[in-house]
Amino acid sequence: MNLDKCCIHTITTKPWSxxxxxxxxxxxxxxxxxxxxxxxxxxxxxxxxxxxRSHGLDVVSYVRGGFFPHTxxxxxxxxxxxxxxxxxxxxxxxxxLIVLVCGATPGQSLETSRQQxxxxxxxxxxxAEELNVKLAIEPLHPMYAADRSAINTLGQxxxxxEAIGSAHVGVAVDVYxxxxxxxxxxxxxxxxxxxxxxxxxxxxxxxNTLDMLNDRGLMGEGCIxxxxxxxxxxxxxxxxxxxxxxxSDIYWKMDQSEFLYKVTQAFKAHV
Amino acid sequence: MNLDKCCIHTITTKPWSxxxxxxxxxxxxxxxxxxxxxxxxxxxxxxxxxxxRSHGLDVVSYVRGGFFPHTxxxxxxxxxxxxxxxxxxxxxxxxxLIVLVCGATPGQSLETSRQQxxxxxxxxxxxAEELNVKLAIEPLHPMYAADRSAINTLGQxxxxxEAIGSAHVGVAVDVYxxxxxxxxxxxxxxxxxxxxxxxxxxxxxxxNTLDMLNDRGLMGEGCIxxxxxxxxxxxxxxxxxxxxxxxSDIYWKMDQSEFLYKVTQAFKAHV
Numbered sequence: 001m002n003l004d005k006c007c008i009h010t011i012t013t014k015p016w017s018x019x020x021x022x023x024x025x026x027x028x029x030x031x032x033x034x035x036x037x038x039x040x041x042x043x044x045x046x047x048x049x050x051x052x053r054s055h056g057l058d059v060v061s062y063v064r065g066g067f068f069p070h071t072x073x074x075x076x077x078x079x080x081x082x083x084x085x086x087x088x089x090x091x092x093x094x095x096x097l098i099v100l101v102c103g104a105t106p107g108q109s110l111e112t113s114r115q116q117x118x119x120x121x122x123x124x125x126x127x128a129e130e131l132n133v134k135l136a137i138e139p140l141h142p143m144y145a146a147d148r149s150a151i152n153t154l155g156q157x158x159x160x161x162e163a164i165g166s167a168h169v170g171v172a173v174d175v176y177x178x179x180x181x182x183x184x185x186x187x188x189x190x191x192x193x194x195x196x197x198x199x200x201x202x203x204x205x206x207x208n209t210l211d212m213l214n215d216r217g218l219m220g221e222g223c224i225x226x227x228x229x230x231x232x233x234x235x236x237x238x239x240x241x242x243x244x245x246x247x248s249d250i251y252w253k254m255d256q257s258e259f260l261y262k263v264t265q266a267f268k269a270h271v
Numbered sequence: 272m273n274l275d276k277c278c279i280h281t282i283t284t285k286p287w288s289x290x291x292x293x294x295x296x297x298x299x300x301x302x303x304x305x306x307x308x309x310x311x312x313x314x315x316x317x318x319x320x321x322x323x324r325s326h327g328l329d330v331v332s333y334v335r336g337g338f339f340p341h342t343x344x345x346x347x348x349x350x351x352x353x354x355x356x357x358x359x360x361x362x363x364x365x366x367x368l369i370v371l372v373c374g375a376t377p378g379q380s381l382e383t384s385r386q387q388x389x390x391x392x393x394x395x396x397x398x399a400e401e402l403n404v405k406l407a408i409e410p411l412h413p414m415y416a417a418d419r420s421a422i423n424t425l426g427q428x429x430x431x432x433e434a435i436g437s438a439h440v441g442v443a444v445d446v447y448x449x450x451x452x453x454x455x456x457x458x459x460x461x462x463x464x465x466x467x468x469x470x471x472x473x474x475x476x477x478x479n480t481l482d483m484l485n486d487r488g489l490m491g492e493g494c495i496x497x498x499x500x501x502x503x504x505x506x507x508x509x510x511x512x513x514x515x516x517x518x519s520d521i522y523w524k525m526d527q528s529e530f531l532y533k534v535t536q537a538f539k540a541h542v
Contacts, residue, residue, distance in 0.1 A: 109496065109499075110453070142452070143480075143483075145451035146477075146478045147478050147494075152451055180413040182423075206417075212483060222377075222417070223378070223418075
């Protein structure tokens with residue numbers, strides 16, 4: 001795949017400031033940027049969006065809201081207020097959507113957490129609709145079910161998006177979280193068919209993963225059949241960006257220009 | 272729960288020899304032992320079984336066979352021969368079943384690996400039937416899908432056991448692998464109803480897991496609601512042992528007598 005649909009998450013090149021990232025991405029022929037919160041530290045969100053657009057790049061998404069479940073009512077209310085602020089930031093950035101890492105809380109059942117996630121999304125939704133910001137539920141790998149997300153399959157994310165039933169709520173498909181799921185093809189078709197497939201994230205699963213959070217692989221370096229999953233996403237009618245999102249202690253230690261070159265080469269070869 | 276249904280996997284107290292483990296388990300009031308291959312090094316399998324029974328303990332299972340998928344035909348044939356040897360060892364030990372960690376191979380799809388798993392089980396089955404050894408398909412957590420098991424949900428294990436359709440093939444339910452699955456209650460009921468629920472393994476999932484293999488928690492130390500899952504297993508008609516299987520670099524470093532005390536206390540409090 002050429003780079004016309006290539007977007008990079010700023011976290012992928014974490015050592016770079018937003019300004020450095022944008023300069024390098026544009027020079028490399030990348031076309032979109034997904035902005036992590038930590039990348040917007042020295043400017044307003046509006047300025048950050050302008051900076052990105054001034055380099056001819058699209059602002060693809062803002063990452064990330066969510067973390068709705070808490071055992072205490074006041075903590076849940078705080079999470080909702082925080083997410084409203086994030087939706088405002090998404091709009092100020094000029095991003096069409098915010099990715100939701102929905103949350104989970106040890107000590108309560110995953111069903112209870114899922115109900116609190118739904119309540120949280122529905123509380124934030126009126127503002128999201130008003131500001132025309134979409135909320136993308138991202139199912140996370142089951143290894144994060146303890147405290148990061150009670151939504152661990154695309155089936156569960158689709159169920160929730162459909163139950164909420166707003167044009168401003170959909171799902172984000174990340175191969176790292178979902179590649180193992182026997183129902184993945186079917187569930188991708190399902191969210192594609194009803195307009196809920198909002199985002200597609202790529203990286204790879206290293207066979208010998210050293211760290212549960214920060215050892216994602218570059219595309220082609222692991223066991224995920226990206227071309228196959230990509231064909232399902234395409235068949236489902238998705239024509240948005242393929243977003244590279246790699247957390248890696250190993251790659252963050254590299255010279256980031258060299259790493260970016262590897263990213264673009266891997267994108268062309270494997271996505 | 273008292274210790275009448277308490278079984279311990281020898282790997283849980285890895286620093287102990289089988290003889291030490293059996294002495295300590297019996298003295299602690301534990302009633303069953305699941306024997307890992309590495310525990311039978313200095314005796315025949317028949318002798319190991321006799322040793323266990325002479326302490327008034329039941330031999331609950333032999334751990335573990337499987338690893339059927341390989342890209343090369345000759346490797347797959349070797350895996351089948353190896354599993355036949357393991358079935359013979361299970362019979363010699365006097366264990367009613369062997370647990371299968373089914374395997375997966377990077378570079379081929381999970382569907383292909385599952386087909387090779389089924390072919391492998393069916394090739395071993397005649398001998399298992401002849402020796403009256405049951406084969407328990409253990410679904411492994413999706414974080415092991417790259418190279419340890421292409422069977423990652425109880426639904427997939429149930430599908431395969433039912434497709435093979437032998438009284439000598441069933442499933443092993445391990446809470447560590449399955450606790451996150453929204454379909455778990457239904458799938459436990461399913462394998463209970465058709466006689467395929469052969470084994471039940473307990474431990475806990477630590478919220479901050481440090482290692483993907485060897486950082487399992489003691490029951491009560493993590494986020495798994497063991498009493499709830501235990502009630503599903505009981506409701507499904509299972510009345511076998513609750514098998515403690517903990518791999519932990521942390522606990523293996525402890526004095527194993529102290530650790531065994533913790534295990535029995537945690538079993539009484541949380542299982």
